[in-house]
Amino acid sequence: MGDMDNIFNKRQSILIANVMVDGKPADIFVNDGGTLAAVGEGVRGQYKGEADLVIDGDEAIALPGLANTHTHAAMSLLRGYADDMILQDWLSQKIWPLEAHLTGSDVYWGTRLACLEMIRTGTTAFNDMYFMMDEAVRAVDESGIRAVLSYGFIDLFNAEKREAECKATEKLAFQIRSMNNPRIKAAAGPHAIYTVSPEGLTWCAEFAKEQKIAIHIHLSETEKEINDCIAQHGKRPAALLDDCGILTPNTIAAHCCWLDDAECALLGKRGVSVSHNPASNMKLATNRAMPVRQLMAAGANTCLGTDGCASNNNLDMFEEMKTAALLQKFFWNDPTVLPAPAALAMATSNGAKALGFGTGTLTVGAPADIVLISVSTACNIPLHNVTSNLVYSCSGSAVETTICDGRVLMLNREIPGEDEILTGAAQAARELVSRSQSA
């Protein structure tokens, strides 16, 4: 590519000529403020002289960048470290002991690797929860994509630990605010009702409200969580969260497998975003699928997420769209549940709305988060139905070009610096395992 490197990762005006938008031939003009200034037929004629960069779309399908609304990005370093185990054994014997040896540098490399994989597979924004988040912030900043970052707040019902978790949550929020980078937002990250006290949950809700930031939480992933909650609190998890002020239009609740109808109604009423994580739920055998149809009917904002790489084991949102559509049909025993257009909306417009990054549509005035998907590849031949192919036939490998916030991050499958990231992450993972084995 040579001096083509100059075109990456910077703001410039971009004309994307000869693509398909919403099934119709179109061109897209992105201004140097990172905004879609024009979309439609004939745009290339009008804006050709004005563009710093012209990309020949070659009839590619243009989509808004996908939004991954629940992950633990740095866990990409644990990809394949342990699988096929009972949840509790998997966590206590494998995942937690390895995580005990994680350093800030590991979190940096794991998050870089995750961002790289997301750029390659067309995701331009994600919702993260982990620890040593200052290093995740650095990785996201350098990667060029968008993220909502939360520190995983776990007080284990202990007042002293709670104090420390509040401080860590505040520190991350203030660090991110001071950066003033519109691609990076903080969230409060109360982990779950079984790891955070009601006092901790309430503190998170109040802090998020005061700081005008989002809340990211795990909700009703397993049946045990429900049964324990009823035994301990005399109510189901969503009601407990509502008592603590957690359910808001800025809240993203991940998993939500075991919600009953009243909980779906409550989440809808509060305008909560729910993140469906079908691959993780299947792999860890949650025994129930998110009631997507009921949540949609109740008015909740239904989104998609991959969960972390330890329980998926990749970050490909195209794969996740398909898995979601298949799992919903299978579990609810109805092939009409979650048709392709609804799965695509979960991964695009609904996800962008949940994360507060624009509309997740390719419309004038939207942020320039754009991915181009090849039509010269078997997964898009024939092209009877673009949306069907995107959801059921293609994987993220069909993505050729990724633009985020008006910056080109991948062009014709080239990502500058990819080898260094792969090498750095592989080395970090090797050393992590080696430290854990010699401990």
Add this chain to the structure above:
Amino acid sequence: MGDMDNIFNKRQSILIANVMVDGKPADIFVNDGGTLAAVGEGVRGQYKGEADLVIDGDEAIALPGLANTHTHAAMSLLRGYADDMILQDWLSQKIWPLEAHLTGSDVYWGTRLACLEMIRTGTTAFNDMYFMMDEAVRAVDESGIRAVLSYGFIDLFNAEKREAECKATEKLAFQIRSMNNPRIKAAAGPHAIYTVSPEGLTWCAEFAKEQKIAIHIHLSETEKEINDCIAQHGKRPAALLDDCGILTPNTIAAHCCWLDDAECALLGKRGVSVSHNPASNMKLATNRAMPVRQLMAAGANTCLGTDGCASNNNLDMFEEMKTAALLQKFFWNDPTVLPAPAALAMATSNGAKALGFGTGTLTVGAPADIVLISVSTACNIPLHNVTSNLVYSCSGSAVETTICDGRVLMLNREIPGEDEILTGAAQAARELVSRSQSA
């Protein structure tokens, strides 16, 4: 690539240097008879001078070519034509009316497209059932991969129609025998118990036995099939098939969602191969997953298949391995069911055995059906566990090189003639829809 085209699609001796076999560094030497002559460390030193072609594996993971044990290859032309519908509506309103307009040329282009997609995603052998199979034979012959091809025998309980189906089955078997191409085998293809009379089933069983060919059938995909069978015959489907002589060690039964324990035991006792088709079963909402664990315990040969593109909608066996492992865990509510090594065995050694194409292993004397999977890609970083990454993290897009029967079909992602196949298939699909709409 220029004169590199000379290396494709012909028998030659090949040294594949610097790969990983079963987790260990190794080289592979393929003799010009299409057989693995040497595998292990140091092979490159020993065979370098003898090889017509040297491939630098660059530490890639070498795997036996994957075997797709149930598909309808030509249905790739229907990819995305109709989704998200109730099975009966989907078939009667969309699929069958379009299939009514299929020509031999369509079957050729659909099968070429399917073979191309399989080569690209690491599949070197498949088990097909469709019609106008002389055109499928031609497509497979030209594509360079292996297939067991069956005419879909459907007599609809009508003696006259049965006569025609017997003739079509005989014609295909004799055509394939006369070609004397070891990559292509015939099978008898009685469609299912609800489309073929007991007389037709019995004829297929006898013909297969007499001709020493395989049997390919759909079995117990839906609950309705079971209920109707019991109502009509007073027994479950496997018992009915056994009465007709269909259950043999050369039989591949697809789907098998609704088998009970006695049927699993019977299939195991008869040495039947069962093809699990998880994506199709989820998409069409069969409401039960194949009892893989029971079938393994009973001694059945458990394999994997994608089903046709109308109900999947791709032919990526890597995706199918993951979907199988996830569905098994989820449906049987146990994350230890179908661990990664078992899923990989279903797609490789078990599949090769089912199709009668060698052992599906990279061992001396095995047929040279080899795929190389890149380790310089995010899905294989880190590489804590090769098998886990292959099953849970990678899609078929990680495959770089595909060799079948000692012939290079894809090298570093290049497949000669790919554009012509994509163009031909796209045009055939467009014209098919246009014929059906003007009818």
